[in-house]
Amino acid sequence: MFNEAHLDTYKAQLRGTLIQPDDAAxxxxxxxxxxxxxxxxxxxxxxxDVADVIASVNFARENQLLLAVRGGGHNGGGLGTCDDGLVIDLSRLRGVRVDAKAHTVRAEGGCTWGDVDHATHAFGMATPAGIISTTGVGGLTLGGGIGHLSRRFGLTIDNLLGVDMVLADGSFVTANAKENADLFWAVRGGGGNFGVVTSFEYRLHPLSTVVAGPTLWPMERSAEVFKWYRDFIGKAPTELNGFFAFLTVPPGPPFPEELHLKKMCGVVWCYSGDPAQAEEALAPVRAMNPALYGVGPMPYPMLQSAFDALYPPGHQWYWRADFVNELPDEAIGLHVEYGAQLPTMQSSMHLYPIDGAVQRVGRKDTPFSYRDARWASVIVGVDPDPANRDRITDWCKNYWDALHPYSAGGAYINFMMDEGEDRVKATYREHYDRLAAIKRQYDPGNLFRVNQNIRPVATA
Incomplete structure (x- = not known):
């Protein structure tokens, strides 16, 4: 453990704030x-600033402190914090700069996607991200980045042009296609294993208004709708994205009062092409006669923030996930069985399509090894009351246990809890050894291990 002289020296190096257990904050x-x-x-x-990050990494390494890095703090497994160690909190690093001519945006490591969307929307552009605007750019990007625009524009990492990073030895580097290309490969899906990313540069796409929103059906139609969705989405134009969900209808607008608190199935759509062609693309959806057709034109940031109020910080969360290649009728039957047992109003199951542009990137081009999968599924137990912790956890685990035999094996790392090394290896598959070799080069002491950890061992 560090002594007080070391701590005083460290504090004197910081422009930011060092918070300790006795502090009011x-x-x-x-x-x-x-x-x-x-x-x-x-x-x-x-x-x-970056100088504070460098000082913090050096202090943790020199004093053998457990080190965690927190951007937006959304990670389900709580991998942005730790017991008895040092947390590097990036929340003050929120700068965003759009280069409208180059169609790029640079975002600092503490930004949320709401920060980025706000800045880029003013220029009529966007980059693919998740589905909740309070999510941090860092965690979502480093794990891959699945969201509303995946089928058209790919994953967030497919639009990442470069990063600035502080490494385990305290050095500051840039990684992109030309500089430190091996490190750039590793951070596009390899998580926070390789250093602290202090800024990200993304490619932007022209996008302002989308035609988007939910469609809902009664739970008793869920098997029918699920099978229709399975067959429809892969044939739909890539401008149309839609994730399937089991949900309890929130008791408020924009949902009609007669649907409030009903358990239903639904699809949240996002059409990112020419709005004039949206109706044609969505005609098969209308033909399914949903109980609610809540789809309409809206600014893209409006869609990105639509779930923020439903999922504020401070709730209990437990989730399990898998990649999925096929959805046989037997698997859909199990989904329907467990989907009907949603334990709380905010608990859900989402099935995100990851075909289209996602599959046009080579499997070896990034550590994201499930380019052949059609969906990423996640089962989430959520509730504000700690008394419901076991209830949401048990439902989530039982649901996952029943469906895992129908999975592709691994899971989207941003949807994983602390599930052990074997699960991490199953997610990276043949890329794991290359990641471990890069880890050994840049972090041989495994300083950055509060994550879905890749141990720094050399390849055979």
Whole structure:
């Protein structure tokens, strides 16, 4: 453990704030999005700039402190915090700069997707991200980046042009297709294993208005709708994205009062092509006679923030996930069985399509090894009440256990809890050894291990 002289020297190096357990701000500062995670770091460095990040990495390494890195804090497994160690909190690094001529945006490591969308929308552009605007850009990007625009524009990592990083030895590097290309390959899906990313540069696409929103059907039609969706989405134009869900209808607008708190199945659509052609693309959806057709034109940031109020920080979360190649009728039957047992109003199952543009990127081009999968599924148990922790967890685990035999094997790492090394290896498959070799080069001591960890061992 460090001595007070070391700590005083470190504090003097910081432009930001160093928060300790006796400080009034500590309990608020140690919170993460998932209230099921309740950890007590020894130090929280709320970094003001890259120099603070460098000082913090050096202090953790030199004093053999467990180190966690937090951007948006959304990680379900709570991998942005730790007990008794140092948390590098990037939340003050929120700068966003759009280069309208080059169609790029640079976002600092503490940004949320709401920050990025706000800046890019003013120029009529966007880059693919997730589905909740309070999500941090760092965690989502480093794990892959699945969202509303995946079928048309690919994953977030497919639009990542470069990163600035602080490495385990405290050095600052840029990684892109020309500089440190091996490191750039690794961060496009390899998680936070390789350093602290202080800024990301993304490619932008012309996009302002989308035609989007939910369609809902009664639960008793869920098997029929699920089978229709399975057959429809892969043949739909890539401008049309839609993820299937089991849900309890929230008791408020825009949902009609007669549907409030009903368990239903649905699809949340996003048509990102020419709005004049949206009706034609969505005609098969209308033909399925949904109980609610809530699709209409809206600014893209409006869609990205549509779920923010439903999923505020501070709720209990437990989730399990899988990639899926095929959905036989037997698997759909199990989905319907467990989907009808949603334990709380905010619990859900989402099935995200990852075909189209996602599959046009080579399997070896990034660590994201499931380019051949058609969907990424996630089962989420959510509730504000800690008393329901076991209820949501048990439902989620039982649901996942029943469907896992029908999976492709691994899972989207951003949807994983702390599930062990074998699960991480199953997710990276043949890329794991290459990632481990790059890890050995850039972080031989495994300083960055509060993540879906890749151990720094050399390839055979």
């Amino acid at each position: 500590y309990d608020e500062a140690r919170k993460v999005y998932n209230a099921m995670i309740d950890k007590r770091p020894r130090l929280i460095a709320r970094c003001a």
